[in-house]
Amino acid sequence: MKERFLEPFRGMHEIIEYVLPKDMPEFCLGCKNCFFRGEDKCPHAVFIEPIWNSILEADLIVFAYPVYALRAPGSVKALLDHFCVHWMVHRPEKEMFSKNAVILTNSVGAPNAAAQKDVMTSLNWMGISRIRRLGIGLMEGVIWPELSEKRKAFIYKKVDALSRQCMNLKKERMRIKVKLYFALCKKMHEAGLKSSKEAFLDDLHYLNNGWIKDRRKQNAANH
Numbered sequence: 001m002k003e004r005f006l007e008p009f010r011g012m013h014e015i016i017e018y019v020l021p022k023d024m025p026e027f028c029l030g031c032k033n034c035f036f037r038g039e040d041k042c043p044h045a046v047f048i049e050p051i052w053n054s055i056l057e058a059d060l061i062v063f064a065y066p067v068y069a070l071r072a073p074g075s076v077k078a079l080l081d082h083f084c085v086h087w088m089v090h091r092p093e094k095e096m097f098s099k100n101a102v103i104l105t106n107s108v109g110a111p112n113a114a115a116q117k118d119v120m121t122s123l124n125w126m127g128i129s130r131i132r133r134l135g136i137g138l139m140e141g142v143i144w145p146e147l148s149e150k151r152k153a154f155i156y157k158k159v160d161a162l163s164r165q166c167m168n169l170k171k172e173r174m175r176i177k178v179k180l181y182f183a184l185c186k187k188m189h190e191a192g193l194k195s196s197k198e199a200f201l202d203d204l205h206y207l208n209n210g211w212i213k214d215r216r217k218q219n220a221a222n223h
Helices: 002-009 045-057 074-086 094-098 113-125 149-165 176-194 201-208 215-222
Strands: 060-066 100-107 130-137
Touching: 002 060, 002 100, 002 149, 045 074, 060 113, 074 113, 100 113, 113 130, 113 176, 130 149, 176 201, 176 215
Parallel strands: 060 100, 100 130
Antiparallel strands: none
């Protein structure tokens, strides 16, 4: 499915691919270094930073994976855990607010929605508004060669239609759901900054992007 989806883009666009767990083999340790000291202090930064930089530069982000036990594979979840520092509640990147993403999944026959939700939730909280999804049940077999030509043609048709939708994509606008998340996070950081003597990295990120104002200085001037 992934190869069929990318086929029309090859030769026209640069495609950078990462394979899990080879390109990011480590689980998040819960050390909180990314939150309190910076993303570069993550013990797995050597793996995470190249992937994150590629995502920031990409016009289209594609996640492709099989369904394991009705959910995303553990290697996908391990990657998403490392990206939590870039959620809107922490330190989102403004580039993410205009991006498009695609999630491709397949299973033998089980529903795909719950496995897609793992990734969709993370992408939403990173600020991506437009996420297209396609989940396919193989139905006739466990691996591709076991499928009939009729079933393969059906899958190709679905994938090709999605691929056409993603050609020449324009930057997306923030949708209501993401706008609401972002507005709540701004309020949270404004309140936290107002009641704290020290600005944490998350607060500084919001300040440096001009998303919130430092009311402490204003209040001190008034006094």
